Amino acid sequence: MNKIEVKNLSLFYGDFQALKDINIAFKEKVITALIGPSGCGKSTLLRCFNRMNDLIEGVRIYGEVNLDGKDIYSKDVDVVELRKRVGMVFQRPNPFPLSVFDNVAYGLKVHGKTKREKIEEIVERSLKATGLWDALKDKLALPATELPLEQQQRLCIARVVAIEPEVILMDEPCSALDPIATAKIEELMFELKKKYTIVIVTHNMQQAARISDYSGFMLLGELVEFNTTNKLFTNPDNQNTQDYITGRFG
């Protein structure tokens, strides 16, 4: 089943058209990777799915992004509620300057959960889901910014998981991490896809090949090819895709 369906999506930053008539569907509970050279629009597309682009001045968006069949750009959509359903993890771990516990609990409080016991239960569950509980259960009061980078990124994922989203968007989640930390986050993603729909933007093609079920290749604001990852990395349909993934591009 399709979780997100994008129809004829175009996006302009002022006069510059960053996305050109994109049509793509993301299946539920699989990992879809978006790849392409810098400036191809993959992060812009990702940010359309929880309306992060709304925050940028001069942005104009045309077309539809349907989440479970409902256009998230229609007027009656509550953006805070949308971002609860569609969480995001960024390139650099960006924990709040708070304790480990409060980082994970933060979103819960924003979304109106205040009962201490309930919060403690969800924090524990989220830290377990992201493989942090054993390492941090005795350090919940530690400032999150003092954790190693990989744990910080896991914590950011735990913060998203805590509010029980349906979709997790990841914008280069491993680009600040070393290979071992990257491998751990990738393993975590395999776990997470059992419950969540994941869309990841990555510059690392091997990562896209390793972890995703579907891949989209973007170039100059267009979606050039969308295929199963297996097909895209062994026998792509489009010559531009082939040139890019074999490093012949440019």
Add this chain to the structure above:
Amino acid sequence: MERHFDEELKELKDRLLYMSGLTEAMITDSVKALVERREDIIEEIYKKEEEVNLLQIEIDDRAIKMIALHQPAAVDLRFLITAIKINSELERMGDMAINICQATRELLKQPLLKPLIDIPRMAEIARKMVKDSLDAFVKQDAVLAKSVCERDDEVDDLKDQVFRELLTYMMSDPNAIQRAMDLILISRHLERIADHSTNIGEEVIFLVQGKDIRHHIAEQK
């Protein structure tokens, strides 16, 4: 954009072409030794086989390093996997040529059983199949690759013909059995060489089109 990787791919191709040149010569010379009764050229074929064996190891080593260091995808990956498979096919063909030499040595100890017509024909078709399959690989030419696969039937038919004819010799004269058996084995080795070329043809079609045509499985689906 020219990549350093392309240079390595070219070197690998050149080594495979060189290896196939050796294999072709081994096939031609092994049958030449038989037809022209030239035991003196057999030693040379054994030397070529040693070289082919070393090349097999070298080519696998190169291809594995390229996979490990460059993590190739799409057509580059298919190319390297195909190169590794072709490498094995060529080495097996070299072994077949040696088997022909062994049977030839036995045959040369006795007078010629009959004038040899079909076996040299088989050898020439099989040699051309090896050459064309490697040309198809280097030029990534699926049409030529397919034509190699189609020629396999011709060699199969010749092998059957050789067998039927030699059967009549064996039935009429028990003294002919040893020599007839050796000739049948030689035709069998040539038929296997053609099979290995056909495998290469199929691999090349996979390389070019990404389609696996082996065992006609895709057609049955």
